[in-house]
Amino acid sequence: MKLVKIVLGGMLVAALAVPAAFAAEKDITKSRVPAGDLEKAKAAKSPVDLNAADVIARGKAIFAGKGACFSCHGDTGKGDGIAAAGMEPAPRNFTNAQFNKLRTPGEMMWVLKNGSPNTPMIAVIPAQITEAEGWDVIAYERSLGGK
Numbered sequence: 001m002k003l004v005k006i007v008l009g010g011m012l013v014a015a016l017a018v019p020a021a022f023a024a025e026k027d028i029t030k031s032r033v034p035a036g037d038l039e040k041a042k043a044a045k046s047p048v049d050l051n052a053a054d055v056i057a058r059g060k061a062i063f064a065g066k067g068a069c070f071s072c073h074g075d076t077g078k079g080d081g082i083a084a085a086g087m088e089p090a091p092r093n094f095t096n097a098q099f100n101k102l103r104t105p106g107e108m109m110w111v112l113k114n115g116s117p118n119t120p121m122i123a124v125i126p127a128q129i130t131e132a133e134g135w136d137v138i139a140y141e142r143s144l145g146g147k
């Protein structure tokens, strides 16, 4: 009887732990850009049209390929990639429409170049992708959340 209770207890813990592992995004209302860099980051303009279908398609290929963004952000950008289980904070869920309202493309570019401080999101430009590829992948990520 005691054993059954332990097993049931274990199952309950596991059932609660799974959604929590993917739910813990750090407060998305706060920019990841330090105050001193924020104005400049926000003003950065993409050289390509972030709404253009060909740009978004290029970005998708980088997200799923060379950039390996999918490994944390998930195949569909929900923040539930294979490497994301238990990750603290959780990778950004780009399908959350709120995110596009809270963040400019320029702030996202700052994160691609500098990483999000004190999180598993490390700088990917120039180590992994070029700046031009960065704008393409930003276009793709923003396309997931709608307007």
Ligand code: HEC
Pocket (backbone or CB within 6 Å): 025, 026, 031, 032, 063, 067, 068, 069, 070, 071, 072, 073, 083, 087, 088, 089, 090, 091, 092, 103, 107, 108, 111, 112, 116, 117, 119, 120, 121, 122, 124, 129, 137, 138, 141
């Ligand atoms: C090792 C896992 C990992 C990989 C790989 C990864 N990310 Fe992230 N990413 C994260 C995490 C974790 C966060 C959340 C950081 C935070 O809350 O500040 C994040 C957040 C972001 C953000 C949001 C920053 C903000 O302002 O809130 C952007 C944009 C982003 N990632 C883009 C990318 C792109 C593009 C790639 C691929 C080139 C990529 N990430 C690859 C883990 C990853």
